[in-house]
Amino acid sequence: MPKLWTETIDAHRAAVRDAAMDAMAALVAKHGLVAVTMSQIAEQAGIGRATLYKYFPDARAVLTAWHERQITAHLDQLTAAVDPAAPAIARLNTVLHTYAHIQHHSARHHGGELAALLHRSEHVDHAQQRLRDFVQQLIAEAVHAGDLRDDVATDELATYCLHALTAAGTMSSHEAVHRLVTVTLAGLTARRP
Amino acid sequence: MPKLWTETIDAHRAAVRDAAMDAMAALVAKHGLVAVTMSQIAEQAGIGRATLYKYFPDARAVLTAWHERQITAHLDQLTAAVDPAAPAIARLNTVLHTYAHIQHHSARHHGGELAALLHRSEHVDHAQQRLRDFVQQLIAEAVHAGDLRDDVATDELATYCLHALTAAGTMSSHEAVHRLVTVTLAGLTARRP
Numbered sequence: 001m002p003k004l005w006t007e008t009i010d011a012h013r014a015a016v017r018d019a020a021m022d023a024m025a026a027l028v029a030k031h032g033l034v035a036v037t038m039s040q041i042a043e044q045a046g047i048g049r050a051t052l053y054k055y056f057p058d059a060r061a062v063l064t065a066w067h068e069r070q071i072t073a074h075l076d077q078l079t080a081a082v083d084p085a086a087p088a089i090a091r092l093n094t095v096l097h098t099y100a101h102i103q104h105h106s107a108r109h110h111g112g113e114l115a116a117l118l119h120r121s122e123h124v125d126h127a128q129q130r131l132r133d134f135v136q137q138l139i140a141e142a143v144h145a146g147d148l149r150d151d152v153a154t155d156e157l158a159t160y161c162l163h164a165l166t167a168a169g170t171m172s173s174h175e176a177v178h179r180l181v182t183v184t185l186a187g188l189t190a191r192r193p
Numbered sequence: 194m195p196k197l198w199t200e201t202i203d204a205h206r207a208a209v210r211d212a213a214m215d216a217m218a219a220l221v222a223k224h225g226l227v228a229v230t231m232s233q234i235a236e237q238a239g240i241g242r243a244t245l246y247k248y249f250p251d252a253r254a255v256l257t258a259w260h261e262r263q264i265t266a267h268l269d270q271l272t273a274a275v276d277p278a279a280p281a282i283a284r285l286n287t288v289l290h291t292y293a294h295i296q297h298h299s300a301r302h303h304g305g306e307l308a309a310l311l312h313r314s315e316h317v318d319h320a321q322q323r324l325r326d327f328v329q330q331l332i333a334e335a336v337h338a339g340d341l342r343d344d345v346a347t348d349e350l351a352t353y354c355l356h357a358l359t360a361a362g363t364m365s366s367h368e369a370v371h372r373l374v375t376v377t378l379a380g381l382t383a384r385r386p
Contacts, residue, residue: 149376149379151372152372152375152376156364156369156372156373156376157376159360159363159364159373160357160360160373160376160377162360163356163357163358163359163360163363164356164357164360164377164380165356166359167352167353167355167357170352170356171349171352176349179344179345179349180349180353182345183342183345183349183350183353183380183381184353184357184380185380186342186379186382187357187377187378187379187380188376188379189379
């Protein structure tokens, strides 16, 4: 049974929400996404069904909240992976590798089904935009340093990168994901005649 | 009113099916995908509602058939674009440009909505496989000719290409699509130290 009796009301609320989301994630991992009910989530989280309904109107809302938390965690993971003292090209390399491995891992665990359910929801658009901005900023710095091609706009290069790296979801091994990042980065590299 | 009185029964059937699919395409372009009914399709195709039901159980089946026909037409367009006498790298270049422009055009016209409805259906998987095989074969020939990198397996390079080029759906102009293909091809190019 999770510890819900924390100091403040806010922390208590966050703990209930987190418990529900953790429960959702566990249930989804076990049964797939379609079959999960509010009763199951409440039971798994060790909270009352009535309490759960105070926080989420339905199972889909728990799923969306869980997905939002996942995405935020992934974005934090991407930014944390970067050594701020490293040159832009090295930071970009790290971020693209991290992103590709997240794609690879996510696709293994809840690829098509989750994508179909959550596709084009608002929080995904928002997170995608943050990610794009982050990658574009790194690309712009690396172009400025002369390490990447300057004949294509940085927003187009960022879009190319992120689409190319979705291929990581279909790759069979970590080595293949690594090669995908190498190939994708090669597309960004400045051509010098 | 379309000409349905053709010579043979097979041709007649094909004509009815085509008329229904054309009607679907016209209705979708006008009203979006969700709102289209069997009655509307029959009326637009100039055939009876009872006749339409002999060919398709519901509007979704017409949509799927239409999508299948679109995809086949796109694959034919890709193979037809290629000059068999040209070097593999030139053929690959042509195919990737053609594919990227199809992606660009399709996304403009029925991107998210259609993708969500038809995502992961069997005929899409089949067509994707044919496309992948076709692109992989061209890449393999170009690698053999020494025009592309040989340090990554050709199936991985094909997967990279097709994912990168889905970015064409989000590009704002034909010039941007062209640059995307250039960048994607650069990723495939052999590195010589």
